[in-house]
Every structure is written in C-alpha cells, then in structure tokens.
Amino acid sequence: MRESQRAEIRALPLFRDMRAESFDRLLQAGYVQSFPPQLDLFEQGEAADFLHILIEGMVELYASWQARESTMTIVRPVGTFILAACIRDAPYLMSARTLEKSRLVMVPAPDLRAVFRSDPAFAMSTIDELAQCYRAVVRHSKTLKLRTARERLAAYVLRQSERDGGAASFVLPVEKRMLASYLGMTAENLSRAFKTLLDDGVKVDGNRIIITDRAALVARAAPDPLIDGPDASESGVVPLRRAATGRPES
Amino acid sequence: MRESQRAEIRALPLFRDMRAESFDRLLQAGYVQSFPPQLDLFEQGEAADFLHILIEGMVELYASWQARESTMTIVRPVGTFILAACIRDAPYLMSARTLEKSRLVMVPAPDLRAVFRSDPAFAMSTIDELAQCYRAVVRHSKTLKLRTARERLAAYVLRQSERDGGAASFVLPVEKRMLASYLGMTAENLSRAFKTLLDDGVKVDGNRIIITDRAALVARAAPDPLIDGPDASESGVVPLRRAATGRPES
DNA sequence: ACCCAGCCTTGATAATCATCAAGCAGTCAT
DNA sequence: ATGACTGCTTGATGATTATCAAGGCTGGGT
Numbered sequence: 001m002r003e004s005q006r007a008e009i010r011a012l013p014l015f016r017d018m019r020a021e022s023f024d025r026l027l028q029a030g031y032v033q034s035f036p037p038q039l040d041l042f043e044q045g046e047a048a049d050f051l052h053i054l055i056e057g058m059v060e061l062y063a064s065w066q067a068r069e070s071t072m073t074i075v076r077p078v079g080t081f082i083l084a085a086c087i088r089d090a091p092y093l094m095s096a097r098t099l100e101k102s103r104l105v106m107v108p109a110p111d112l113r114a115v116f117r118s119d120p121a122f123a124m125s126t127i128d129e130l131a132q133c134y135r136a137v138v139r140h141s142k143t144l145k146l147r148t149a150r151e152r153l154a155a156y157v158l159r160q161s162e163r164d165g166g167a168a169s170f171v172l173p174v175e176k177r178m179l180a181s182y183l184g185m186t187a188e189n190l191s192r193a194f195k196t197l198l199d200d201g202v203k204v205d206g207n208r209i210i211i212t213d214r215a216a217l218v219a220r221a222a223p224d225p226l227i228d229g230p231d232a233s234e235s236g237v238v239p240l241r242r243a244a245t246g247r248p249e250s
Numbered sequence: 251m252r253e254s255q256r257a258e259i260r261a262l263p264l265f266r267d268m269r270a271e272s273f274d275r276l277l278q279a280g281y282v283q284s285f286p287p288q289l290d291l292f293e294q295g296e297a298a299d300f301l302h303i304l305i306e307g308m309v310e311l312y313a314s315w316q317a318r319e320s321t322m323t324i325v326r327p328v329g330t331f332i333l334a335a336c337i338r339d340a341p342y343l344m345s346a347r348t349l350e351k352s353r354l355v356m357v358p359a360p361d362l363r364a365v366f367r368s369d370p371a372f373a374m375s376t377i378d379e380l381a382q383c384y385r386a387v388v389r390h391s392k393t394l395k396l397r398t399a400r401e402r403l404a405a406y407v408l409r410q411s412e413r414d415g416g417a418a419s420f421v422l423p424v425e426k427r428m429l430a431s432y433l434g435m436t437a438e439n440l441s442r443a444f445k446t447l448l449d450d451g452v453k454v455d456g457n458r459i460i461i462t463d464r465a466a467l468v469a470r471a472a473p474d475p476l477i478d479g480p481d482a483s484e485s486g487v488v489p490l491r492r493a494a495t496g497r498p499e500s
Numbered sequence: 501a502c503c504c505a506g507c508c509t510t511g512a513t514a515a516t517c518a519t520c521a522a523g524c525a526g527t528c529a530t
Numbered sequence: 531a532t533g534a535c536t537g538c539t540t541g542a543t544g545a546t547t548a549t550c551a552a553g554g555c556t557g558g559g560t
Contacts, residue, residue, distance in 0.1 A: 063388075064396070065474055066396075068396045069396075072388070072391065084388075085385070088378065088481065091476065093388050093389065093392070120370060120373065127373065127376050128337065130381055131333070131335075131380055132338060133384050134380060135343055137391060141313075141387060141390060141394070142322075142343070144391070144394055144434075145313070146316075148515095177538080184394075188517090188538090188539080189517055190538095192517090206526095226294050227315060399547070425507075435548090436548060436549080437508075438510085439547055439548070445509095
C-alpha cells in the first residue's frame with residue numbers, strides 16, 4: 001500500500017481519532033488485494049469475515065431476492081463498507097462486486113472487534129460512523145417511500161450537482177441502468193424519467209447531465225436536508241463530508 | 251417508575267451490560283413522562299435532545315415530505331428510539347407520535363453521550379445496537395425494492411405469525427392504514443392486496459388474520475432470513491429478540 | 501337507541517411503472 | 531471496415547398502484 005493511501009485511510013472519520021498503534025494493528029492484520037472489474041467480492045448470506053476498505057476503484061453493493069436484484073449503494077474511494085455485519089458477526093445482507101479494477105484492504109472482523117474493545121476512541125468513531133450509516137439508509141428509505149421515480153431522479157440530479165459545488169453540468173458516476181436500480185426503477189423508466197425532466201430544466205447528453213433551469217429543478221425535487229443531506233451535526237460544520245471522504249452507506 | 255419497568259429497561263440488550271452506576275446515572279438524568287394518545291412527541295427537523303425509552307403504550311415514527319407522510323416504524327414497549335440522532339447531535343429524521351396512552355423515559359442526549367464515553371461496556375452495547383438498527387433498515391429497504399406490495403404483505407403476515415410462535419391466526423397490532431403506510435402502499439391497495447392473498451391461504455376477519463394454507467403463503471412470500479430476519483449472529487442463539495424486547499428500528 | 505366520526509372497503513378511473521421487443525449508437529476485437 | 535457486443539432508447543402493451551368518490555361497518559358518546 002502506498003503511504004498516501006495509508007494517510008487517506010487514516011484521515012477517514014472512522015480512523016482518524018484512534019490511537020496510532022491501534023491503526024497499525026488494523027492495517028497489519030489486513031490484507032491488501034487487487035481485483036479485476038466485475039468480480040464478486042462476496043455474496044449476501046456469507047459470514048462477514050472482513051471489514052472492507054476501498055482504496056482504488058469502485059464497488060457496488062446490491063441485494064437480491066428470488067430472481068430480482070437491486071443496487072443498494074455504490075462505494076467510492078476511500079471508503080469502508082460492511083461494517084455493521086462485521087460487528088454483529090452476522091451474514092452479509094448485501095452482495096458486493098467491483099465495477100472497476102479495485103484495490104481493497106480487508107481487515108479480519110475479529111481484529112476489528114478486538115481493536116474497538118481496546119481503543120475507546122475507535123469505539124467512539126465506530127458509534128458515530130454507524131449512526132451516520134443508519135441515518136443514510138433512513139434517508140434513502142424516505143426518498144423511496146415519499147417521492148415518485150421522477151422526483152427521486154430530480155433530487156438525485158440536484159444532489160450530484162451540489163456535490164460538484166453547484167456545477168450546472170456533471171457526468172454520471174455510474175451507468176444509467178445502475179442508477180436506475182439504485183433509485184428503485186427500471187432502466188427504461190429512468191430513460192423516460194429523464195425525458196420528463198426536460199420540463200424541469202434538465203438536459204441529458206449521454207452520460208452528461210446539464211441543468212438548464214435550476215429553479216425549475218428545485219421546484220420539482222423539493223430538496224430537503226432531512227432526506228438529501230448532508231448529515232450536518234449541530235455542534236460543528238461537516239463540510240462536504242460525503243464528497244471529501246466518499247463515505248458509503250455502510 | 252415501577253421497579254419492574256426499571257428491570258425491563260435494564261434487561262434490554264442496550265442496557266444490560268453496562269455498569270450499575272452508569273445505568274443509574276442515565277435513569278436519574280432522565281424524565282419519566284406520560285402522554286395521551288395521538289400526541290406529537292417531536293417533529294422531524296428538531297434537534298435531537300433526548301433518547302426516548304418507551305415503557306408503556308405504542309409510538310409511531312413517521313416521515314413526511316411535501317404533503318406526503320409515511321410511517322417508518324412502530325415502537326412497542328420496552329424499546330428505545332432515536333438513538334442515532336442523539337449520538338450525532340443531529341436533527342431528527344423522523345417525527346414521533348403516540349398511538350396509545352404512553353409512558354416514556356427521556357434521557358438527555360448529553361448524558362447519554364457522557365455515559366458511553368465513560369463506560370466501555372455501554373459503548374459496546376451501543377455499537378451493537380446501532381449495527382442492528384442499521385441492518386433492520388437495510389432489510390426494510392430490501393423488501394421495498396425487491397418485492398411487490400402483495401409480496402411484502404405476504405411476508406409481513408408470515409413474520410407476524412412466526413412472532414406469535416407460528417400461530418395460524420393473529421390480530422394486527424396496528425390499524426390497517428398504518429400497516430399500509432409502513433409497507434409502502436395506500437390503504438385501498440392494502441385492502442385489495444389482502445383480497446388477492448385469499449389465493450395464497452390468507453383470510454381476513456376485521457383485525458384478525460387467519461392463515462389457512464401456510465405452504466401457499468410461503469410460496470408467495472418466499473421468506474428470506476436476509477430480509478425477514480431474525481438478525482441472528484453466528485456466534486450465538488438470539489431467540490425471539492425482536493418479540494421479546496420489542497426493539498424498534500431506531 | 502340514536503347519531504356521529506373514524507376506519508375500512510369497493511368501484512371507477514387514471515397515473516405510474518414494468519415488461520417485452522426492437523432498434524440505435526457507440527466500443528472493441530479481429 | 532466488419533461484426534459482435536453492450537448499453538441506451540423507444541414504442542407498444544399490460545400490470546401495478548394511486549386517486550377520487552361513495553358507501554358500509556363499528557364503536558363511542560349522548
């Protein structure tokens with residue numbers, strides 16, 4: 001692992017407050033591995049043996065039932081995933097596959113648990129991290145239950161644009177079919193939803209989204225900090241936490 | 251507070267491992283209050299000042315956006331809610347109202363945080379609790395995204411029946427319209443969904459649900475431990491945790 | 501007993517969304 | 531370039547679900 005990547009991991013909210021020797025122990029217990037694109041890392045139902053830290057690449061977490069499949073979240077570097085399952089020593093609720101060539105640190109769950117038992121600062125960070133993950137999923141549930149597909153897409157476009165500092169134009173970070181699944185619709189429906197958003201000031205050119213009328217889009221999306229984030233705490237500024245750290249919902 | 255109620259709280263997984271003096275401190279810092287039915291306890295967006303512990307009654311956690319509303323979960327005694335918001339010192343993502351006359355212990359969030367900073371066992375329990383809450387919401391998201399309304403209802407009926415030890419008949423714990431909202435559909439659609447479940451071995455008589463053909467119902471619901479629980483850990487039996495403790499998803 | 505209000509159901513209709521099938525536009529390898 | 535492949539779009543259709551309106555049932559209060 002490169003020193004700069006180590007520093008990036010150390011800078012994550014989950015790891016930045018722990019003792020140096022705890023951090024060393026975690027990373028030394030962990031395996032660094034590279035994977036090709038489209039590779040299954042694990043499947044839902046398997047025992048959660050490792051905390052995964054994504055250093056490079058992109059990983060999809062998805063769920064399946066019967067013949068159906070739905071992407072639950074996308075993890076980007078540097079970010080951790082599957083923390084909760086490790087803690088509870090329980091089966092994964094989601095499957096994971098790489099979307100690009102990816103490099104991961106895999107920390108054995110027993111080491112993870114040992115470290116947060118011995119390092120109170122890490123225990124506190126874990127609590128904070130889990131609370132944030134919980135709230136992220138609640139937000140996603142809210143958008144699924146309270147908004148129509150069109151509204152979810154509008155809110156997503158707005159959120160992505162703000163992630164880029166309010167840019168009027170941005171490139172989708174994932175394939176449209178995956179975005180569709182993440183937003184709880186089919187690829188066909190996403191395509192049509194984009195069409196209807198023409199009336200709300202959104203143009204599409206391949207993977208590029210252009211916001212032509214932000215006010216109209218805001219009217220459609222009705223963005224709400226209690227759904228669309230950020231998860232700002234009362235007691236401090238949390239600037240661009242999601243963007244800066246790429247923290248996923250696990 | 252009655253001594254038996256105090257013991258019930260102490261028996262919750264979240265509180266049973268902590269030091270006695272920590273537990274005393276939490277409860278002494280807390281206020282015990284009774285509320286009439288249909289009373290708003292707090293609204294989403296407000297600062298999360300208190301961890302709530304429900305001793306008697308029933309509480310609905312719901313979310314709203316624009317003019318729409320959706321019930322996210324129902325809390326029954328003895329159970330805690332709104333833990334994550336307290337930890338992050340962040341605004342509530344959900345609103346809460348009593349459904350029945352209810353009695354609550356409200357522990358100020360600063361005391362909560364102080365105690366898990368000073369009591370490692372409580373920190374561990376908090377981690378475990380949050381991990382479980384997280385996984386509960388992920389499960390609910392999965393059922394929303396992967397199953398149709400009819401399938402969600404079938405799975406719900408099956409789950410409730412198993413909560414009652416596999417009884418062929420049980421009484422709905424909440425009004426149908428609330429169940430509908432919880433399952434992500436309208437009251438009208440729930441009514442019709444119950445009708446279609448006649449073909450799958452489910453009869454309805456008012457608030458009473460009767461399973462006439464469990465095999466048919468199982469075929470429809472295709473229950474899956476990774477969606478419908480329980481959240482059994484690898485390392486131990488977790489018998490009827492949800493039923494026994496009434497643990498909610500917060 | 502009566503009325504009233506709230507909850508549930510039912511029917512008619514419309515909106516939303518999924519499915520299936522086809523075609524198009526890029527990309528990549530040969 | 532050719533062809534295969536993949537991802538996206540489009541159209542036609544049907545299923546699912548929501549909305550609106552009306553009516554029935556039930557329980558509580560007077």
